[in-house]
Amino acid sequence: MSSLSLFDIPSLFQYQFFVLALIGGTLAAIVSSWIGLFLILRKESMLVDGVAHTAFGGVALGLFIGIDPILGALVVSAVSVYGITYMRRKGLAQSDSAIAVMLAIGFSLGIIIISMANGFNVELLSYLFGSILTMSYNDVIVLSVLTLGAIGFLVFFYKEMLALTFDEDGAHMQGIPVQGMTMAFNLLVAVTIALSIKVIGIILVVALMVLPGLTALQLHRSFKSTLVASSLFGIFATIMGIILSALFNVATSGVIVFTAAGVFLFVAAYQRLA
């Protein structure tokens, strides 16, 4: 397929797959950037990478037993994130070691299943690197419902999440149910990772969750402004990534991450030079 020109952009909107990709990508970008900002501030960015790689086992399991691979990824991600939290809380392992252990277990599960199945390697690749242009109506509906759920949680418990992200002990003392809130947030992390896999793939999901928040933090604004800026950067990178990848006929997930990284570098440089 040859590359398109800028004048071809309006014509892309005639294609349903393109519109669905934009809607799905925007929804994933909003929820990923919000959850990602909290993770950055909790110093748990690498949790995303670990859990996403663990989700590889879930995708393989889903393909193997014939259920939606994203559902498989969701279940395994949730088990993984709670496993990591449990190991940390009980002192079985430090944060980075706990992530490494769960990543290895999840990935090993995937490799074992692939070797047993002998047949879905190509399909598996689409989950490793994302396949946003193959989004269906159903995918977008599921993404919309879960995005609304995640945003609803963060809007209703905004002040509690901010309090415990800033000072967990202080939040506990103020009577905030820290453990319950953390468990709910961890579930959101697992859901967000599982949903973002379709958009950007297992390997690059950490970028979609971390880069927008990191970019917004360069602006040195209030928390509310940072949260809004984070979602705007996420949406911009995703939409631009989808359009540019269509124009130049290259991998969408890679272009989304490159755009997000480019925006981060630009904003960081501007803030230091201005």
Next chain:
Amino acid sequence: MEPIIEVQELVVKRGPSEVISEASFVIERGDYVGIMGPNGGGKTTLVLALLGMLPKEKGSIRIMGEDIESFDQWDKVGYVSQYAINFDSHFPLTVRELVGLGRVNRKNLGRFRKKEDWKAVDEALEAMNITNLARKRIGQLSGGQRQRAFVAKSLVSKPELLMLDEPVTDLDPVSRERFFKRLSNLNQMKGLTILIVSHDLTAIFCRMSRVLCVNKQVHSAAITEETVPDDILRKGYGDHFHFVFHRELCKGVFVDEQS
């Protein structure tokens, strides 16, 4: 006077060792209490036990007339930990947002903030004279401004009891004096009961109404004109301790509120 904290034969352990041993004392409503003692003597442990954040091995703690196990009015207790100001200075939070966090508690879980919440925030900012810093990010504040912002956060729920753990460690003498003066005003004008862990003996003996000297055991004494600090201090620090006390120095470093 009505007791706000009653402690009877309290024993607190950290690991296998007893950090607080058989402590009994009473803090009355409106008291301004200095908690002092040697490093490792158990000051922070005592404060954490009074906040219900450390389990007690033996004895009883009653807060506002209620046993600590059943006490649920923690919004009436403000607390600034010694680690509170050591936050990540890149955290994107303005002073107003920080102070607003003091209004978050179990009772308003999942509820949107109301006008009265922000009014309380503005009052707390005013009480600590940091209204002009409301929009500043907390990472941009000086040490003294940080302390005031955190005290404002603990004041915003309109507590009846305020506990501060070594809040003046990093402050220069002028900022420290100014800080203690503000707390004195809150104590005298609003009747707020204040417990403050500090090594500033001048501030304790000149400004406060009671002292707790903590060195595994807790020695409590009211501070009056007749108080001989040596008697209290030697119980905590040992017999070699001698407090050189000049009445005229009791005024400390004077700073006016506007400067």
